[in-house]
Amino acid sequence: MTNTQVTLCQIDNYGPWTVTPEPRREADLQTLQSRLYADISQFVGNRDGYVFFTRFDNMIAVTNGLTFEDHALLQESVGNRYPVTLSLGVATGKTPVQALSDATTLVQDAGSAQDKNRRECLEGRVIDDEHRTDDDVQIAHFDVIDATGEYTDELNAFDTFIEIEQGYASLMRYMREAHDSLAFFVGGDNVIVVCPDLGEGEYEDAIYHVQEDVDVELQVGVGRGKSPHDAGIAAKHALEDCRADGTRVELGW
């Protein structure tokens, strides 16, 4: 049974900061956001978690294996090195959406995203090490079948981007509504979905839905693990089995 630990990372009072004392250069904001994401990804990834850039000012992490102290260290390190600070809410749940909803409520209850008095709040709880199991995290790694032949080598780069984004938009909404799952575009033609306990039939239905909805053909490898890394690497190996065997869905267990 999955038990997903999710952390919401929200930059404190970021909107006002971007325009104080006057609007800041956009390229500088893009550089700050991508460096902050890279740093958080390295910190969380070194502890076998995953973080997704989402809207950059709000990033969503799957943090099974990270302790409360790890979260505090991340805040301290960002606060020491960046002109902005981070508030963190961490919660666990049977579904990723449930965990994220609870983590979000913790941050919202500490104050508005644009409250200048809310800085570096750290709220919530993590899963104790002795309660962690090998199937706490389920990750599905989707990709577009032959994106290179269908799109990349055929259309201009922007029209390819539109097709890939349409597939992502359809999949993310379907997985959110049908299965309380969180889907994130991770580059190229790849979408990583953090899921509760789902089986082959649910993934086949998701692929069918996206094909009917926006005419994008997907394949998916699924993995389970104690940490996001363990589940995600199993999903990547399962996706390789799809490529080798021409199958649409492979479960890595």
Ligand SMILES: Nc1nc2c(ncn2[C@@H]2O[C@H](COP(=O)(O)OP(=O)(O)OP(=O)(O)O)[C@@H](O)[C@H]2O)c(=O)[nH]1
């Ligand atoms: N983030 C991430 N991106 C990947 C991964 N694998 C491939 N990509 C991206 O996806 C792009 C397309 O690669 P593939 O998915 O292997 O190519 P394809 O043409 O769709 O071929 P098939 O997947 O074999 O159908 C690459 O250029 C990468 O940007 C991965 O594991 N993670």
